[in-house]
Amino acid sequence: MEHKIKVAVNGYGVIGKRVADAVEAQEDMELVGVSDVTADYRVASAVAKGIPVYASTDEARQQMRAAGYPLVGGLSDLLGKVDVVVDCTPAGIGAANVDLYRSLGVKSVFQGGEKHSLTGHSFVAHANYKSTLGRDTTRVVSCNTTATVRTLTALQDAELLSKARGVLVRRATDPWESDHSGIMNTVVPEGRIPSHQGPDAQSVVPNLDVVTMAAKGAHTQNHLHFWTVELTRAAEAEEVLAALKAMPRIAFVKRSDGVVAVNSTVELMQDLGRPRGDMYEVAIWEDILTVQGNELFWTYTIDNQAIVTPENIDAIRALAGTVEDGAESIRRTDRALGVRADFTATD
Amino acid sequence: MEHKIKVAVNGYGVIGKRVADAVEAQEDMELVGVSDVTADYRVASAVAKGIPVYASTDEARQQMRAAGYPLVGGLSDLLGKVDVVVDCTPAGIGAANVDLYRSLGVKSVFQGGEKHSLTGHSFVAHANYKSTLGRDTTRVVSCNTTATVRTLTALQDAELLSKARGVLVRRATDPWESDHSGIMNTVVPEGRIPSHQGPDAQSVVPNLDVVTMAAKGAHTQNHLHFWTVELTRAAEAEEVLAALKAMPRIAFVKRSDGVVAVNSTVELMQDLGRPRGDMYEVAIWEDILTVQGNELFWTYTIDNQAIVTPENIDAIRALAGTVEDGAESIRRTDRALGVRADFTATD
Numbered sequence: 001m002e003h004k005i006k007v008a009v010n011g012y013g014v015i016g017k018r019v020a021d022a023v024e025a026q027e028d029m030e031l032v033g034v035s036d037v038t039a040d041y042r043v044a045s046a047v048a049k050g051i052p053v054y055a056s057t058d059e060a061r062q063q064m065r066a067a068g069y070p071l072v073g074g075l076s077d078l079l080g081k082v083d084v085v086v087d088c089t090p091a092g093i094g095a096a097n098v099d100l101y102r103s104l105g106v107k108s109v110f111q112g113g114e115k116h117s118l119t120g121h122s123f124v125a126h127a128n129y130k131s132t133l134g135r136d137t138t139r140v141v142s143c144n145t146t147a148t149v150r151t152l153t154a155l156q157d158a159e160l161l162s163k164a165r166g167v168l169v170r171r172a173t174d175p176w177e178s179d180h181s182g183i184m185n186t187v188v189p190e191g192r193i194p195s196h197q198g199p200d201a202q203s204v205v206p207n208l209d210v211v212t213m214a215a216k217g218a219h220t221q222n223h224l225h226f227w228t229v230e231l232t233r234a235a236e237a238e239e240v241l242a243a244l245k246a247m248p249r250i251a252f253v254k255r256s257d258g259v260v261a262v263n264s265t266v267e268l269m270q271d272l273g274r275p276r277g278d279m280y281e282v283a284i285w286e287d288i289l290t291v292q293g294n295e296l297f298w299t300y301t302i303d304n305q306a307i308v309t310p311e312n313i314d315a316i317r318a319l320a321g322t323v324e325d326g327a328e329s330i331r332r333t334d335r336a337l338g339v340r341a342d343f344t345a346t347d
Numbered sequence: 348m349e350h351k352i353k354v355a356v357n358g359y360g361v362i363g364k365r366v367a368d369a370v371e372a373q374e375d376m377e378l379v380g381v382s383d384v385t386a387d388y389r390v391a392s393a394v395a396k397g398i399p400v401y402a403s404t405d406e407a408r409q410q411m412r413a414a415g416y417p418l419v420g421g422l423s424d425l426l427g428k429v430d431v432v433v434d435c436t437p438a439g440i441g442a443a444n445v446d447l448y449r450s451l452g453v454k455s456v457f458q459g460g461e462k463h464s465l466t467g468h469s470f471v472a473h474a475n476y477k478s479t480l481g482r483d484t485t486r487v488v489s490c491n492t493t494a495t496v497r498t499l500t501a502l503q504d505a506e507l508l509s510k511a512r513g514v515l516v517r518r519a520t521d522p523w524e525s526d527h528s529g530i531m532n533t534v535v536p537e538g539r540i541p542s543h544q545g546p547d548a549q550s551v552v553p554n555l556d557v558v559t560m561a562a563k564g565a566h567t568q569n570h571l572h573f574w575t576v577e578l579t580r581a582a583e584a585e586e587v588l589a590a591l592k593a594m595p596r597i598a599f600v601k602r603s604d605g606v607v608a609v610n611s612t613v614e615l616m617q618d619l620g621r622p623r624g625d626m627y628e629v630a631i632w633e634d635i636l637t638v639q640g641n642e643l644f645w646t647y648t649i650d651n652q653a654i655v656t657p658e659n660i661d662a663i664r665a666l667a668g669t670v671e672d673g674a675e676s677i678r679r680t681d682r683a684l685g686v687r688a689d690f691t692a693t694d
Contacts, residue, residue, distance in 0.1 A: 165512065165644075167514035167560075167573045169516055169534050169562060169564070184566075185567055185568065186566050186608045186609050186610035187516050187566055187569075187571045187608060187648075188607060188609075189571060189573075189608070189632065189635060189646045190635075191602050191635065192635060192637075193635055193636075193637040193644040193645075194637070194644075211575070211639070211642070211644065213514075213573045215516060215571060215646075217516070217534050217564045217565060217566075218532075218564060218565040219531075219533050219564075219565045220532055221533070222534075224562060226514045226560045226562070228512040228558070228560075255538050260535060260538070261530075261535035261536065262533050263532065263533035285536065288536060288537075288539060288540055289540075290539075290541070292558070295558070297512075297541075297558065297560060298540075299536045299540075299560065299562075301534075
C-alpha cells in the first residue's frame with residue numbers, strides 16, 4: 001500500500017465540499033480536514049458527516065465553539081498535518097493564502113477565480129498533468145475554461161483543430177446564492193470580447209486559437225456553450241465523434257433520449273445517483289453536432305459546480321508526485337467518482 | 348395628395364396590432380380595419396381606439412356581438428375595401444388565406460411564421476424592396492432573420508462580408524403568453540444546426556454565407572445575438588461602425604451609458620415614449636464590438652415583437668407600387684415611426 005496523500009480543503013463552499021468528498025473517495029488520498037470561516041449550515045453538514053473541521057479565523061473559531069462543533073483547531077494546525085491543500089476560498093482570498101502555504105511547505109491547488117499569475121501554472125489534467133510534476137502550486141481553471149480545454153484538445157489530439165470561436169451562455173448564479181444574487185427575465189452580455197475564458201484556456205494550452213464571447217442567462221444551473229470550429233481539413237462527423245470519445249470526461253447526450261436542455265442533464269444526474277446531482281463530464285449533444293466541410297458546429301452543457309472536481313483530484317496527485325502518468329491519475333479519479341463516457345449505456 | 352393605400356390587418360395579435368398602429372401613422376396609408384377570431388381584451392383595445400373591427404369567423408362574429416362591439420362586418424367585407432392585407436394570423440393559418448386574398452384581388456403581406464414557398468418571395472426592405480414591385484404577395488421574415496439580414500447586408504454593402512456564424516439566444520415566449528407558455532431556470536438549445544434563421548436569411552439574400560445556432564433563454568423580452576464574422580480583409584472597428592451607421596434601422600447602444608443588458612433597452616424604449624415600448628432598430632453594443640485582423644465579433648439585441656413593424660409598412664408600399672424607391676419608402680416609414688440611429692443623441 002502506497003503512502004496516502006494527506007489533503008486539506010480550505011473553504012467548504014461550492015467547490016470545497018465537492019473536492020472534500022472526492023478526496024475521500026480516492027484510495028490513495030486521506031482527507032485530513034476542512035477549514036472554513038463560518039459555522040453555518042454548510043459547515044454543519046461537514047460536522048454531520050464526520051469530517052474533521054478547522055477554523056480559518058478567530059471569529060469562526062468562536063462561532064464553531066458556540067455552535068457546539070467538535071472543532072479540531074485552526075487552519076495552521078490543519079496545514080501542519082497535510083501534503084497538499086486545496087484552496088477553495090472565494091476568488092481573491094486565495095491570493096492572500098499562497099505565502100502561508102509556501103511558508104509551511106504545503107503544496108497548494110487554487111481555483112479559477114484566482115489569476116494565472118498567482119501560481120504561474122494553470123491546470124487541466126489531460127492537457128498538462130506532466131508539467132505540474134515537481135511544482136509546489138497550480139491553479140485549476142474555471143468550469144467554462146475546463147470544458148473548453150477538454151473539448152478543443154480532443155480535436156487537437158486528432159490534428160483536427162485549426163481555430164475555435166465560442167459563445168458561452170452562463171448560469172446567472174449558483175443555486176445556494178439564489179436568494180441574494182442573480183438576474184431575472186433578461187440576458188446580460190459580458191462587457192468585452194473576448195470574454196476571459198478564451199485567454200484563460202490559452203494559459204493552459206498556449207497554442208490554442210480560441211476566442212470566446214459570453215452572456216449570463218436567467219437560470220441557476222449549468223452553462224451552455226456553442227462553438228464554431230474551423231477544422232484543419234474537411235472531415236466527417238464520425239471522425240469528430242471518435243476524437244471526442246477518445247477524451248476522458250466527455251459524455252454524449254441525445255435529444256432522442258429526451259435530453260433536450262440543461263435541466264434534462266440535471267435531472268439525469270440525480271436519477272443516476274450522483275452525489276449532489278453532480279455532472280463531472282462535458283455533455284455534448286451527439287445529435288445536434290454538425291460538420292459542414294471543414295467547419296464543425298456543436299453545443300454542450302456543463303455543471304459549473306462539479307466539472308472541476310476531478311481536475312482538482314488530479315492536481316493533488318500531480319503536485320504530490322505520487323503518480324507520474326496523467327492518464328493513470330485520470331483513470332483512478334474517474335473510477336472512484338464513477339465518471340462515464342455514456343450516461344445511458346449499461347456500462 | 349396621392350391616393351392613400353387602403354390596408355387591412357388580419358389577425359390583431361403581437362404583430363397585427365403593431366402593424367395597425369404603424370399603418371395609421373403613415374401619411375400615405377389608410378387603415379380600413381382589422382379582423383380577428385376572438386373578442387378578448389386585445390380586440391377590445393382596438394374597439395376602444397376607434398379602429399373598425401371585423402370578424403374572421405362566424406364564432407368571432409357572435410362573440411363580438413355579444414360583447415357589444417360595433418362590428419362592421421366579416422373578413423370578406425373588409426377585404427373587399429382594401430388594396431393590401433397584412434396577414435398577421437398565427438403561423439400556418441396564413442397559408443390557408445392566400446387563395447382567398449388572391450381570389451379577391453387583394454395583395455398580401457405574410458409573416459415569418461409562414462414558409463418562403465407560400466409566397467415565393469421573402470422581404471427585408473433594404474435588401475430587396477425592388478424585387479417586390481409588381482408582385483401580389485410577399486413574406487416579411489421573422490425578427491431574428493430581419494436583424495441578421497440588416498446587419499450582414501450592411502457589411503456586404505461595404506464589401507466587408509466574407510462569412511458569418513451566429514448564436515442566437517432567444518426569448519422563451521412573448522410577454523402576453525407568459526401565463527401558459529415559457530420555460531424557467533434552464534436554457535434550451537435548438538435541436539438542429541443550422542437553426543432555421545440562417546437558411547431563412549438566404550431566402551432574402553441568396554449569396555449570404557451564414558450559419559446560425561440558437562437557444563431559448565429563460566426570459567420573455569428580446570433576443571440577444573452573438574456573431575463571429577470573417578471579413579474580406581483586415582479592417583479597423585471604425586470601418587465596421589461606419590458600414591453599420593450607413594444602414595437604416597440599426598442604432599448603437601453603449602455599456603458606458605448604462606445599457607448593459609436586454610432589459611436596459613426595454614426600459615430605454617419606454618423612457619423614449621415608444622408605443623408599447625417598441626424598439627424597431629437593431630441595438631448594437633458599440634463598446635463591445637471587436638475587430639481582430641479580419642475577424643469581427645459583435646453582440647446586439649432586438650425587440651422580437653416590434654422589429655418587423657417597419658418592414659411590414661415597406662412591404663405594403665412595395666406591393667402597392669406607389670413608391671418605387673426602397674430608400675424613399677424606408678425614409679417615410681422611419682420618419683413616421685420615429686426610428687433612430689442613436690437612442691441617446693438629441694436629434
